[in-house]
Amino acid sequence: MAKQTVLITGSNSGIGRATAELLAGRGYRVLATMRNLDKGRDLAEAAKKNGWDLTLLSLDVCNDDSVREAFRQAGEVDVLINNAGFEVWGPIEEMAVGDITDQFDTNVYGPLRCINAVLPAMRERGSGIIVNVSSVGGRVAAPLNGLYSASKFALEALSESLHYEVGHFGIRVHIVEPGGIETPFADNRRLVGAGAGDETSPYRPLIGQWEEATIKLQGEGPRTQPSAVADxxxxxxxxxxxxxxxxxxxxxxxxxxxxxxxxxxxESAMRQQLGLTW
Ligand SMILES: NC(=O)c1ccc[n+]([C@@H]2O[C@H](COP(=O)([O-])OP(=O)(O)OC[C@H]3O[C@@H](n4cnc5c(N)ncnc54)[C@H](OP(=O)(O)O)[C@@H]3O)[C@@H](O)[C@H]2O)c1
Known part of the structure; x- marks a missing residue:
């Protein structure tokens, strides 16, 4: 059987990188895309060392031209993994419209741009797989992650509709929902208002309480590794x-x-479990 070509967005870090390594090691032809190719040097070196069929491609999911050019260079894609994403974190009242549009541009329109780039060919071939990396936040919202959760709820809905629409053409759609994973994700958050340390914010006490709640939620054991999401x-x-x-x-x-x-x-069970009194 011919090698399957997998295109992954946001492959230079965390889950995207772990997935690129796992799939390349399993014999897939991996197109490891990222918006800054300099960040992919280690991955390219690992590929060379291990003899993987892995190519770095430039792709910013927020840029139409970049998406078009990346998929032109990619050629036939059997599996698309929409992984690139980030979180805007803070109270909803303190968000600017730009925060909302940026959050949706990366986490929702980005995957849609990539899906639209692969669907016509997948449909004509009668086969293809689309994996969208959502989050437990795509099913359950929490304080301070309203924009992120809204973007992942949207991605879940789009994925579910797409699943019904394109299964008929032989295309599978899957949603992966990680909990807290040990990656640079938290360091890459855009912090807003009280979330960014604004001491004058009426939401400031919530930040401390929620940070403690998050530690309880993640438990005492080791944090889940990105390799578990790749699996x-x-x-x-x-x-x-x-x-x-x-x-x-x-x-x-x-x-x-x-x-x-x-x-x-x-709500009452979670409040009790997490000690949340806000
Ligand atoms: N870690 C968690 O706890 C967790 C939990 C649930 C869901 N997730 C989801 O898992 C996915 C991967 O996150 P991660 O944990 O691996 O975090 P990460 O290490 O911060 O990786 C995020 C990746 O997305 C890329 N990215 C961001 N904006 C982009 C854009 N416009 N175009 C292309 N790439 C872009 C980043 O590239 P740069 O390096 O250039 O910024 C980076 O490669 C995300 O969708 C996230 O929402 C993570």
Missing amino acids: AILEAIEKGDKLRYPVGPDAQMVLAARKQMDDETF
């Missing part, structure tokens, strides 16, 4: 019998609780 992505590609793949004990716990409880019971 889930591989399972989605190779097994592909589920629409959604939660990753990590915190994601499993929150999603299982949410499924069993109504809104009020869930």
Whole structure:
């Protein structure tokens, strides 16, 4: 069987990089895309050392021209992994419209630009796989991550609709939902208002409380590694019998609780578990 070509966005860091390495090691032809190719030097070196079929390509998911050019260079893509993303973090009241549009540009319009770039050819071929990296925040919103959660809820909805629309053409769509994963993601957040340390903000006490709650949510054990998300992505590609793949004990716990409880019971259970009095 011919090698499958996988294109991954945001491959220079965290989950994208772990996925590029795992899939290249498994014999896929990997197009590891990133907006700054200088950040891909280590990955290129690892590919050379290990004899992987891995090519770096420039792709900024927020830029139409960049997306067009990357997919022109890519040629036929069997598997698209929409991984690039970031978080705007802070109280909703303190967000500017620009924060909202930037959040959606990367986390929602970015994946859509890439999906639209691959769908016509996948449809004509009658095969293809699209994996969208969402988050447990794409199912359950929390204080201070309203914009991020809104963007991932949107990505979940688009993915679910797409799943119904394109399954008919032989194209699979999967959603991967990590909990807290040990990557530079938190360091790359855009912090706003109280989230950025504004001591005059009426939301300032919430920040401390929520930071403590997050530690409790993640538990005492070691944090989930990006390789666990890469494993889930591989399972989605190779097994592909589920629409959604939660990753990590915190994601499993929150999603299982949410499924069993109504809104009020869930809120009260989480408040109790996390010591949240705000
Ligand atoms: N880590 C977690 O706890 C966690 C939990 C749930 C979901 N996720 C999701 O997992 C995905 C990967 O995150 P991560 O944890 O691996 O974080 P990360 O290490 O910060 O990686 C994010 C990647 O996205 C790239 N990116 C951001 N904006 C981009 C753009 N406009 N065009 C192309 N690439 C862009 C970044 O590139 P630069 O280096 O150029 O910025 C980086 O390669 C994200 O969608 C995130 O929402 C993460």
